[in-house]
Amino acid sequence: MPPADQTPDQDRYRDTVFLPRTAFPMRGNLPVREPDILARWKAMDLDGRIAREAEGRPRFTLHDGPPYANGNLHIGHALNKIMKDVVNRAHRMAGFAVHYVPGWDCHGLPIEWRIEEQYRKSGRDKDVVPVLQFRAECRDYAAHWLGVQSDEFQRLGVQGDWAGRYATMDFSSEAAIVEEIGRFLLNGGLYRGLRPVMWSPVEKTALAEAEIEYHDIDSTTIHVAFPFVSDPTPGDALDGVSAVIWTTTPWTIPANRALAYGPDFTYVVLRVDDIADGSLVPRGARLLVAEDRVAAFCDEAGITAHHILYTMPGEALAGAICAHPLRGQGFDFDVPLLAGDFVTTDAGTGLVHMAPAHGQDDFLLTRQHGIPVPELVMDDGRYAETVPLFAGTHVFKAADPVCTALSDAMTRSQRAGEAPSGLIARGTIHHSYPHSWRSRAPVIFRATPQWFIGMDTQADASVETRASNHGTLREMALDALGQVRFVPESSRNRLTSMVAGRPDWCISRQRAWGVPIAVFVEKATGEVLRDPAVMARVVTAFREHGADIWYSADPAEFLGPDRDPDAYEQVFDIVDVWFESGSTHAFTLDRDGLDFPADLYLEGSDQHRGWFQSSLLESVGTRGIAPFKAIVTNGFVLDEQGRKMSKSLGNTVSPQDVIKQYGADILRLWVVNSDTNEDLRIGSEILKQQGELYRRLRNTLRWLLGALDGFSADEIVPHDELPGLERFILHRVSELSAMVAQAVETHQWVGVYPSLHGFCTNELSAFYFDVRKDALYCDAPDSHRRRSARTVLDILHRALCAWLAPVLVFTAEDAWCARFGENESVHLVTFPTVPESWSDPELADTWDAARAVRRLITTEIEAARRSGAIGSSLQAQVSLPLSEYEARVFSTIDWAELAIVSHAEVEIMPGSASLYLDDPDAPGGEPHGGPVVREASGQKCARCWRVLDEVGTNAAHDALCLRCVSVVAE
Template structure:
């Protein structure tokens, strides 16, 4: 009988087939259902139960870099916290006691700024408000945002000690931060110096390098003549000569104290010839310029013709005295009537400018170092708000940077005065990278101001010299010998930063933070032995007071007398009122979290610090420096770095461009597991892209994974331990799956251990979609649906599916905590169980079977050519399904032929019949170039379609039960 003439009067056998049965829905509905799992985890106290179950295990501590308690979460927060959560969950499930204490940075300028904005809106003067009252307002503000962010982090599925996080504003934290600072007082690292630091005129405080970002800024640029007043040799000529400098900070000219040159650069005397209309250069004047830059200077000055008069040697420049451009200027009141020395400096180059560098020691680090070397006087012309001191002639009170962060009038005023004085050779504008405040986004200036520093290169008197006796040597040794870097490029980045960094500016001229808990002797000078009060009794009193009442007590009347009682006369000492750089706060977290908490670690060292690449100059570095200053080494063993999030086009996200992705919106549309899967799919060591199309692709990957898990649930309906078979009793195909699982177990554990979540996900995803869905499940559906319940082949398949279930669901749990919880409880419903309370199952090593794997690689290659041949016939409508075929497969390779004959190759290819032949394939056979020596000749299956299993076989219709094959007839019997 032909295949398409099925028996019409056969009974309906659908109820006799073991079709998958599960209530696990195809549609995930994650946005609606995820909150159910969150509530469930809260109810069963899952984090604390994990700690109980993990008692006695080796601890694994990922120390949380504190986000700032200010504003809703952005996509970078979601990326960061998800990576951390995958690390913690995976190490817990690999047999560690993986604790995670979330934390927050609570002090600092952004919060203070918000309270000031509130006061301004209310018409209140911040300076008229009691300091403690102001600080308490800041505390309340931070507290509110901690609660908001906590809920947003929990919604991402992040597990942790959410009911007891660490906050840098907790009383104990403030006490420890102060105690850590006072270790610097005692070990000699702390000093007060007056030197130029990055200063924010808008925020009226010093900033550390970690608080600075570089953005494009358009600056005025000027070329200025410094007239030669005296010198030997060539300077004795009658014609006046000027040395020319170039600067992008005209406002620093009133603070000029020297001009620097480099003896290694070639210089010349250049006479100006013809000039263009409007030029400020004058025909006949003589200028000293670096030879490599003379042409560009003349072009900027609109000089059309010039000539080189001769060389200017380094010896000619030594001892030359210049006049300040404002010397003798009308209205200057003699302010600038001093000599300006010409001094050698290695920092001068001939890459740009003129080959001479205007030097204002109060407004630049190179300038300051040159000033120290040659004892140049410091100037104090610039006030905290970025304006010139009121009594500065010509420019008094003018702002360099206005309160709104815009350029003030100072630059233009200086340029006009230079032109009036005849010193301006040329002017222009330049767009360049310029330092801005990370917080206010306003431009910064270098400003000389007394600040407190931690000395990076001073030997410390603390006896902790295993890794060096200075902060820098300890830090560099830690980087190279004590810490592993993921990726390794992180080591190079931080090493170079630490190798070249200046001393750490610790002080801020603000109110909301931990104060610099130290006292200075009145009348003493920085550097004097008795300048700082060093007494452990005082330190202990301060610590005890902070523990009891918080850092606010520092600002209460009578506190100085209270802590100095019996130690020193309070009238002899001034109490420092600056607050600590918040990076010192967060750099100290290892002490009050890792060292002091019961869920910390005895040595105060974390297994992992994990943040974005910007934290090489931020938290990674401040923790490293602080740890090296107070405990002698880095407080971490591994540093894991991730990149930034960009839009789908690779553009930086910004509200103005409208390309931001808000985590809450993604969760509302897709669910947190989709966001987490995006993280796991990405190479987080580089910058990641995210956007609507990328999220659609992620959702599609999720659906394919979900379908795999749903099939497992359905196919395992009713499975019990009594059904299990020993691997030795299983068919080869099941043994091959076990072999793959043994390989995967190694790969998954290694991937999680090395923080390679992309590798873990891709490995599991490929296994689920290629090895399982497109191969193993495809082949075994016939046995699972149609074999008898006690058939060994079906029992073997179900045993393997059970093994697969336990591994896949737990392996994926760190990445997809909500979905895997749903899957787990769909199979094992329980009031208080959770997939997250289980470890990755141990996988027997003897499941590995390389010879079997090699054989089944051959079988799978051969299957590909058969499947491709049948697809051609399906496409031309010759057949509708592969079971309608009975192909002849020609195999020239004897080993391949033997391998195929040793298995039920028709079952493997999902055909009703299949013949194997050693004869060469005929001309009409289907071939594939990548599988030589094989050909497939298509044949239709002979017989009728079994009404139960749908195979087309000659014996259908010849058994007791109508319309079925022998196998199905036996099952029905």
Template sequence: MSDATPADTAATRDYSKTLFLPRTDFPMRAGLPTREPLLLERWEKTDLYGQLRARGQGRPKFVLHDGPPYANGNIHIGTALNKILKDVIVRSMGALGYEANYVPGWDCHGLPIEWKIEEQYRAKGRNKDAVPVIEFRQECRAFAAQWLDVQRAEFQRLGVTGDWAHPYATMAFPAEAAIADELMKFAMSGQLYRGSKPVMWSVVEKTALAEAEVEYEEHISDTIFVAFPIRKGGEGALAGARVVIWTTTPWTIPGNRAVAYSKKIAYGLYRVTAAPEDNWAKTGESYILADALAAGVFKAARVESFERVADVSAADLAALTLAHPLHGLGYGFDVPVLDGDHVTDESGTGFVHTAPSHGREDFELWMASGRLLRERGIDTTIPYTVDADSVLTEAAPGFTGTRVLTQKGEKGDANKAVMAALTEAGALIARGVLRHQYPHSWRSKKPVIFRNTPQWFIAMDRPVDSLGNRTLREVALQAIDDTQWVPPQGKNRINGMVANRPDWVVSRQRAWGVPITVFVNRETGEILRDERVNARIVEAFRQEGADAWFTDADGARFLAPEHDPAAYERVTDVLDVWFDSGSTHAFVLDDPEAFPGLSGVTRRRDGGEDRVMYLEGSDQHRGWFQSSLLESAGTRGRAPYDIVLTHGFVLDGKGLKMSKSKGNVVAPQSVIKDSGADILRLWVAASDYTDDLRIGPEIIKTFAETYRKLRNSLRWMLGSLAHRVEGDDVPLSEMPELERLILHRLAELDAEIREAYAAFDTKRVVALLNGFMTGDLSSFYFDVRKDALYCDPVSSVRRRASLQVIDEAFRRAAIWLAPVLAFTAEEAWLDRYRSETGSVHLQTLPHTPVEWRDDALAERWQKIRRVRRVVTGALEIERAAKRIGASLEAAPVVHVADPDLLAAVEGVDFADICITSDITVVAGEGPAEAFRLDEVRGVAVEPRPAEGRKCARSWRVTPEVGQDAEYPDVTPRDAQALREWDAAHPEASAA
């Protein structure tokens, strides 16, 4: 038996061993670059994707159909943004109770990949045209397969969960068969036709381009003002006058066939009254111009003075027939003057040079005027003045062999030649240059030209039986109305594009792609429509891939025995890759054998609960969103999606476009290596993705700091929960008010986070969780309850209730955070709930009892916390002045003049809430020197030191220390805690 007295024992005892301090293996330093790959391995080992599918059986479906990226290089920060956002939404919809599935996919055909192979050929001095088409296609296939594997690993490293073992690829044989089948549906319905229209043409890549394949870059163009002589209808005042046009494409003058005016514009006859002797616009010459533009034209033409001679009416203009400005050089045809809605008086001359082989509006006006032209004896044939290499043809007399652009996409000699000829003919009155935005190929980065070529089109305005005698445009516009657009303005954007778009050019003059699988009758030019032929094509593609089309020179294997191969032309153009990707719904969403987890969706607008989302960058309103819409509308009469969500682009930290030359590119691989994927995921989710996003070193640091605070909140909860006894719960009615307040906040957050996730508002989710975990929990609740959690007896209702509330808060916080911080939430979950196969990602949002919600209590505690802010502010000054060390050395007097605030703090242990050893609350304004905050009126605080002795265990300063003879150096509360601790640890207490 020891002879030591209680006082002796107290003097030597280490009380820290009796405290319930946080204890966890969850590290403060995340080490995400090392830890995240281990979690990826775990997810693969435990088949997390398979578990998610099993969990979702019987639930409503939420399918995020992946917009296929090109398999032609490493991912960049934009693709990282896209894939992370998709994953956040899929995980959140799973947490909301959907069977949320994601199958990744790749676009494997088309010019981006073909262009890479051609670059390799050029580097080796090989000629692509000398390589058999099948061999070339196989090289493209191998290239795409290689990059598909690279990108798959990079996407998985971002924490994206999906069916990575079974992705879709447009070059897979079943996919190629489905794409061809979709194309043949358009052929069978009569929507597919071969026509001749001006299309955007890449000289470098030698193919037609869709609008989605061009980007507008700054370009310097030659500009010319050209005078067209009046050949007929120029009697009276108009005798000898000329009509002036302005154009930025001098090389198209050989293709001119008309001049357009507008009956809405006021025109006049103008005469030059003074000009330099050597001027192109001579004194005495007369020109017809739009009144609003005449002064500008004469300024450009260096005319010193001019006069307006007469009005020129729309009827006067309609009666005119002009001569081509180069009529003496082989252009002796009539040039009609036509009324065009596209003509304005905003710039130029008020007249538009019309070359139907080189512009959409020119073409449409020419075609619409066909009857009128024929009545006037004008040949309506559209000339092919420029070939695939941008060389002017024999249809451009005097300029044959000149080039618009070189093979490298640089300016050729055609402009110079045309301008020289116009000058020689006396038709040029002014010239200049214009810096403007001009279409460039998004791959070669070189300017495109508009040229008339034979192409395959899908008609936008042809009523067809399969659509209920409606047009594709009508069906598509209705489908846009039926779709939810996030953000809502996306609807107006795509609606305007579809309402005004021309017929869809679906042909490309390339090798790597799904061919246009139609045969054309050599005599009639009609497309062969035979379901038996179509079925043979589809089956061959399923077995051999699209190469099957190129292994049979005359198509006999598909045509025989019903049709004579010699009577039909086999089309060798390939499909626009936008048709490929626009058809992906056909073999990903609609084929129950290919992806059974995605098929059989019953859409909400059809009375079901299932939903299909498409999610891509905002540029896809003119790309994948639109091609998918048109393809599905044309074959199914509806959109393939229920929801379309768009995000912005990624800029650097200063809001500038990223470029290697500027050195401001942020690579996701580098961020992951240095900071971890969860930092990128937090950046994506916390940003306003509906606008352009910024990222740079300082922004990454900011999100790393936000992440650190969230992680520390999780860590502290895990450490405290190490002392939680499962099932040792306190009824809600017996809980202290502070615990009931936190439960109320959990109930509030439950509703808000469900609503935000359902609205795909990830930014709000992060803001709510950050505010709750760092504000309500870390800087308030945890701070207040540390004393009770560390020092209260095991039996303490306050301590037990606090642990119970922290358990509830942790569980919800981990599940709420899981879609965003996929790795960290999993790591924390596994630290709390040890399991071989468990995962936070298998959880749905927990049920929250309605009785937790207590708005009256919350309103009262808002007032309590307002008063606490004044106390905290006063103590901060005392600490800064070194009059106190910790807040437990204080016992302030709080004067409360506001009766509502005074009533709120009555009945609570306000010293406990303010973390002081004692506190006195009195009614009244308080002395003038007391501390006050302007934003909290009616509260004043007098800081005073606490009286008594310092508790050796909890460090409270109070006269109560020493009241328990068995534990003379601690408070009675701590004495009871020690008594219970010693009883539970007899060996330790004896020692």
């Protein structure tokens, strides 16, 4: 017995309707299905087939910035690797040969820190462990996590040469890295010098800028008086006067060796007439500060009344000398005043105290004047035993001892009737301060002997290099950046300004796990040995034995028979990991199908101060060109509220958990549906939204597959014979094809896949599929209309599978194989070639206008349904008034088919103005009325359900319309 809403006649003709049939399931079941697809790809050697298919094609090289091998992947890893995979797959499908070699950064402090943590937990002392044993444990740790991360990346659907991956700890890589160090050594770019660098007292090593993060802390601030002892000004204006400085680092006062002033500022000598309760300033004190800072200084120091004794230009301070406020206690040296262009009046007093061992400006200014750089702070952050008053005190605990010593100094100066010398005021400030991103502990600037690559050193042109131009490293790097494409373009200024303003590159670290700076220094002269033969022997040994050979071999093996090893110091500092990762182009590119320079580097925005910059400087310094033609930057991942993710907040999103619940394709869809140029958000609600978007895309593919059941090439209709509706859809296909092609060329993928989703949802599911269901289900198989529709559906299936394949790598494969068999793969095809003739903007304008009219008709149909006048749209007929111009433009449109009603009648209204189109002739009449919907006359066809007067006119099939009669008869 048929269902209640199914008539016997409908049941009789049910099998004559060409309903969709497909084995492609409605539900993706991605967490289960995706591993099966990965296994099938491996069994069919898909990677090998891709490589063979690519032979002879132009190459595209995306060089992988190496993630760090020390833990499971986080969501930022997933974002970046998926973006790279989308770009690689898209270029492959655009006709390029793509050989993607993933890589890992395996050396450095993070791994060393983890091994030391294991030592501390087990009560072991790292310092008594032989260095080669320690390095072996670090190597094993890195190897374990490299394997884990490789599996996790592959589970994301990332395609690459995983067997041929690179790692900085491979022997061949270590040899290449030390060879790159040698290039700088031989061209004069590498030198050893004493400079202030970011130093971690906890980790006891120098840090790179990229290893620094900033956190807000409370710091002690002090105003300190330095009494003048030499007055170059006319009339002894500075006699009995003290210069006042302000600093947020009291611990640097023992290292003070000068004061800086602004030569273009105006300074005043003020006399203190009265003070507030608790103020430390002596009444009657005469103090020198910048004129612009008088009010703020008096407020901060508790000076309630004062008057100005003198005003003088900053340049008048040239040649003035102060005494250190702790003179007489081991700090008995002159403190000259020096002109500094970095001095500002934004805060403080307009005078800056200079501690050359603990600040970049301080160091550069004092060095210009030949002032020695004192080394007072040891590697653990404590003052050396030779430092008066503060020996053994940690700098982060020095605020109270320093303030006490300065207060005592002030008391002594007052008792002696001398100019103020010591503490003027003490306060606190809440400000951003640099911390190590590993230990999360504060860092300091500390001058230590380190190895540097000079930014403003002229390369030795007599040394043979691959450099095509000569100049300083800074000049060549800035010139090279001018030839690089940036995505987004706004990121260009960030990297350019960083290179323009950065100091010399400190590449040495005082640790054990890494590639050593394998050079020798002559003990007698302190000169670095620059011998190509020695460096060649080092590189050869590293390539055969790895960097461990530097620690185990006799130095004579490297120095050769003509040099006495006792005459040379062997350097055991390791190289900065940023130098290592910046060198990866040297042992990855320009081989195995990979071009140098790479077409693209793609990383997070933090890599402007990290890998982008180190790669640029390393390549320019050794080869004279940038290692990349383009740089793409992605943002960071935040939670749904826009907060930074942290375990303490409990708002982290694990890619492994997302895959387990939703599947990798959902995570990949989230990436391309986001604006990756900015920071991205992710969370449960956002992932649910992506799941809904995925469902719509999957349903589109499923409907296409069902409607193409049994399709053969014999059905194909040439483009010029297709109805207007089909040509309109192919016009949209041409637009999307152009959008994808532009994204491939420009690396600008933001917005592409939302547009593709919009096409599937709005143009296809809600419009084209809806309109063409009747023809597909009920027309005869050989009807021109049905064949035309299936011709376009074939194109749509192939195009959508190809366009979605870079993102929905598993789903697109499933949808492809559901039609063509499991011996095939969508990842072996290219994007569809779209003829220029498909683009027809004029036709598109007509159909866009017709769709707008359709929406008005649909609105009227819905109103009729709500009123009970009709039950469904096929029970309606439409009367559509049109102007003469509209009738001509819309002459080929079947409005009954378009509106999905049983009958539509066009009423041409002579002389009326157009309602739906801009009439170029603009008749002066009134616009015609809108569509009118009423119940259709006739009977309902048992097969197509249209209500027509002709139903029942055929005796053999009296329940069918004439169209359905002819189909059933066949």
